[in-house]
Amino acid sequence: MIVLAIDTATEMVSVAIVDGDELLAASESASNRRHAEDLTPMIEFVVQRAGLSFGDLDAIAVDVGPGLFTGMRVGIAAAQVLAHVLAVPLVGIDGLEALVAATRGVVGDHELIAPTIDARRREVAWALHRVRDDGSVVRVSEPCVGTLEDLLVAVRDRAQSTLLVGDYALTHKERILGELGSQSWSVSFGATLPTHPHAKHVAALAHARLLREEVVVDSLADGGAPSVPALYLREADAEINWPTRSAS
Numbered sequence: 543m544i545v546l547a548i549d550t551a552t553e554m555v556s557v558a559i560v561d562g563d564e565l566l567a568a569s570e571s572a573s574n575r576r577h578a579e580d581l582t583p584m585i586e587f588v589v590q591r592a593g594l595s596f597g598d599l600d601a602i603a604v605d606v607g608p609g610l611f612t613g614m615r616v617g618i619a620a621a622q623v624l625a626h627v628l629a630v631p632l633v634g635i636d637g638l639e640a641l642v643a644a645t646r647g648v649v650g651d652h653e654l655i656a657p658t659i660d661a662r663r664r665e666v667a668w669a670l671h672r673v674r675d676d677g678s679v680v681r682v683s684e685p686c687v688g689t690l691e692d693l694l695v696a697v698r699d700r701a702q703s704t705l706l707v708g709d710y711a712l713t714h715k716e717r718i719l720g721e722l723g724s725q726s727w728s729v730s731f732g733a734t735l736p737t738h739p740h741a742k743h744v745a746a747l748a749h750a751r752l753l754r755e756e757v758v759v760d761s762l763a764d765g766g767a768p769s770v771p772a773l774y775l776r777e778a779d780a781e782i783n784w785p786t787r788s789a790s
Contacts, residue, residue, distance in 0.1 A: 543749060544566070545601045545603055546603070547560070548605070549741040550616050551607050551617060555571050555572075557584045557585050559594065559599075565742055567591035569587055581616060581620055600630055601752055602621050602631070607637060608661060608667035608774075609739075618770060622767055633757050637739035638739075639747060640744050641735075644735050644736045644740065645707060653702040653704070654704040658706060659710060660710040664689065666687065666690060668685070670704075685773060691721070694722060703729075712732075715731055
């Protein structure tokens with residue numbers, strides 16, 4: 543099964559195509575907020591690089607967040623259009639799970655994995671995942687957004703060895719260690735792992751879900767196009783500020 547995946551939820555834009563467990567082609571770029579401009583040529587490049595035509599694609603996958611509001615919308619809109627035009631399933635993947643998927647084979651003795659994504663406004667998006675004895679991973683807390691202190695409370699409460707991954711954790715490594723103090727033994731940082739979700743992991747997760755027949759394809763009422771909801775963990779800035787503006 544050939545899956546094309548799109549990830550525009552963070553500053554890093556990526557597109558990838560997998561055929562089962564094989565990565566056929568991938569491209570990534572630091573977008574500098576140019577998600578819409580970068581995405582279309584990247585999709586065309588990856589399809590060509592894989593030696594395929596668009597008609598060869600069996601499914602489309604997309605990172606639905608958490609992340610940058612504009613970036614998330616760009617990726618989801620593009621994925622919906624592709625899935626509709628090609629008449630193939632559309633799969634939405636949580637970007638935090640994509641970060642966890644990148645840790646496969648390098649978890650070591652850690653009991654928990656905590657993927658982190660910078661949510662801006664001095665906040666972080668995260669979720670906790672437990673590593674089972676067989677090496678598989680299961681999420682034990684829902685994705686949420688809050689302050690660094692909120693994340694550290696969750697880590698302290700578990701009191702288990704935790705692998706922190708993602709750009710936010712690495713950027714705030716020294717502060718995290720300082721705040722944890724005597725409990726800093728319990729955390730380590732995935733310095734050699736991807737700092738942002740990547741389309742190749744989005745594609746791999748989508749492929750697994752399709753094989754397990756876990757994908758439910760929703761349709762937009764007006765055009766019958768497949769759709770997936772964005773993972774908004776809080777209101778967009780414009781929506782948050784609107785009541786204040788109305789009252790002024």
